[in-house]
Amino acid sequence: MEEHIEVEGKVIAVLAGTMFRVELDNKHMVLATISGKMRKRFVRLTPGDRVKMEMSPYDLNKARVIWRIG
Numbered sequence: 001m002e003e004h005i006e007v008e009g010k011v012i013a014v015l016a017g018t019m020f021r022v023e024l025d026n027k028h029m030v031l032a033t034i035s036g037k038m039r040k041r042f043v044r045l046t047p048g049d050r051v052k053m054e055m056s057p058y059d060l061n062k063a064r065v066i067w068r069i070g
Contacts, residue, residue, distance in 0.1 A: 004054035008069070011049045020045060022053065022063065030055070032063040043068055 009030070013021040018039065022032045032053055034045065045051065050069035055062070 002056065002058075005057060006052060006054050006066075007063070008050060008052050009063075011045055011047050011051060013047060014045065020051075020065065022051065022065075028060075030061055030063045032065050035064050035066050038065065038068070 007024055009022040009024040009032075011020050012023050012029070015021060015031075018034045020032045020034070022030050024030065030053070032051070034043070045065065045068060051065045052067035052069060053063040053065050055064075
């Protein structure tokens with residue numbers, strides 16, 4: 001099973017279809033989607049929120065938001 005890379009970032013923009021533009025701590029921009037558990041529990045993300053994400057080591061331009069820090 002492949003290992004995911006866990007990173008933190010800041011939501012910059014909210015896009016259509018539960019997609020988000022997130023800036024990582026090293027100023028890299030990624031396209032992130034919300035995870036199923038967060039979608040099920042109706043967690044809202046707004047610009048400026050800090051989030052924890054998991055990324056695949058094969059595609060470092062996409063991520064999945066797994067936790068809202070604040």
